[in-house]
Amino acid sequence: MAIPCPPLIGSEKLSMEAGPLSPLSSPPRLVLTQDELKKIAAYKAVEFVKSGMVIGLGTGSTAKHAVDRIADLLHQGKLKNIIGIPTSKKTHQQALSLGIPLSDLNSHPNVDLAIDGADEVDSDLNLVKGRGGSLLREKMIESACTKFVVIVDESKLVSHIGANGAMPVEVVPFCWKFSQERLQQLFYYSGCMAKLRSNGGENGEPFVTDNGNYIVDLFFKKDIGDLRAASDAILRLPGVVEHGMFLGMATTVIVAGELGVTVKNK
Numbered sequence: 001m002a003i004p005c006p007p008l009i010g011s012e013k014l015s016m017e018a019g020p021l022s023p024l025s026s027p028p029r030l031v032l033t034q035d036e037l038k039k040i041a042a043y044k045a046v047e048f049v050k051s052g053m054v055i056g057l058g059t060g061s062t063a064k065h066a067v068d069r070i071a072d073l074l075h076q077g078k079l080k081n082i083i084g085i086p087t088s089k090k091t092h093q094q095a096l097s098l099g100i101p102l103s104d105l106n107s108h109p110n111v112d113l114a115i116d117g118a119d120e121v122d123s124d125l126n127l128v129k130g131r132g133g134s135l136l137r138e139k140m141i142e143s144a145c146t147k148f149v150v151i152v153d154e155s156k157l158v159s160h161i162g163a164n165g166a167m168p169v170e171v172v173p174f175c176w177k178f179s180q181e182r183l184q185q186l187f188y189y190s191g192c193m194a195k196l197r198s199n200g201g202e203n204g205e206p207f208v209t210d211n212g213n214y215i216v217d218l219f220f221k222k223d224i225g226d227l228r229a230a231s232d233a234i235l236r237l238p239g240v241v242e243h244g245m246f247l248g249m250a251t252t253v254i255v256a257g258e259l260g261v262t263v264k265n266k
């Protein structure tokens with residue numbers, strides 16, 4: 001179901017693709033930025049939030065809009081008695097600063113609804129997550145929820161999982177090179193390249209997750225095929241903590257694109 005985009009939130013941009021003076025030019029077309037599309041998807045997802053719910057709060061630039069929106073509705077008195085379960089230290093910090101009451105899975109093991117972004121979404125609503133590095137906490141919280149709403153702009157839609165960038169795997173730091181090598185061998189026939197994620201600094205130090213682990217990013221040249229088999233094989237490797245394939249977990253995916261918002265249900 002495609003719903004036309006709501007009025008723009010934030011800045012408006014007009015695209016004059018054929019040039020403003022061309023007699024053949026079509027009327028100016030409204031172009032939304034990627035961040036505006038993320039915000040539209042996030043606001044749509046927050047419509048699922050009801051007073052009294054325990055909410056999994058996702059991580060990343062799309063989920064950040066949802067957390068902001070939940071806080072706004074709390075402050076306006078339109079939502080009451082919400083408890084947020086953050087999926088990362090960063091989201092914890094954001095929610096805390098916005099005054100959202102917080103808890104964790106130890107105290108609230110049953111989560112009513114989680115809202116989070118994704119890096120890739122296939123036509124069966126399987127996901128790649130974790131390019132922001134929070135895959136372990138995200139998977140723990142999102143597998144404990146009744147409803148998992150994924151929010152993306154249309155650039156995240158893929159023909160198959162692994163088609164458009166890294167598939168992250170969280171590994172313990174102990175002998176990470178060994179784990180990296182084993183992961184690459186595992187997907188030899190898919191032309192896999194395994195690469196330790198760096199923290200982006202000049203020193204080239206590894207990126208360290210909220211759980212004190214490293215991330216090995218897998219890049220595939222070919223389709224990896226049976227996703228469940230791939231998932232099981234990765235998780236069987238000693239040294240692996242979790243991977244970023246979220247298979248069969250999303251109950252709803254909200255996609256914001258130039259032509260409107262699409263809500264896909266499992």
Ligand SMILES: O=C(CO)[C@H](O)[C@H](O)COP(=O)(O)O
Binds near residue numbers: 132134135
């Ligand atoms: O999985 C994630 C973090 O671990 C994010 O949800 C994912 O990377 C999408 O991020 P963004 O909304 O910034 O595109």
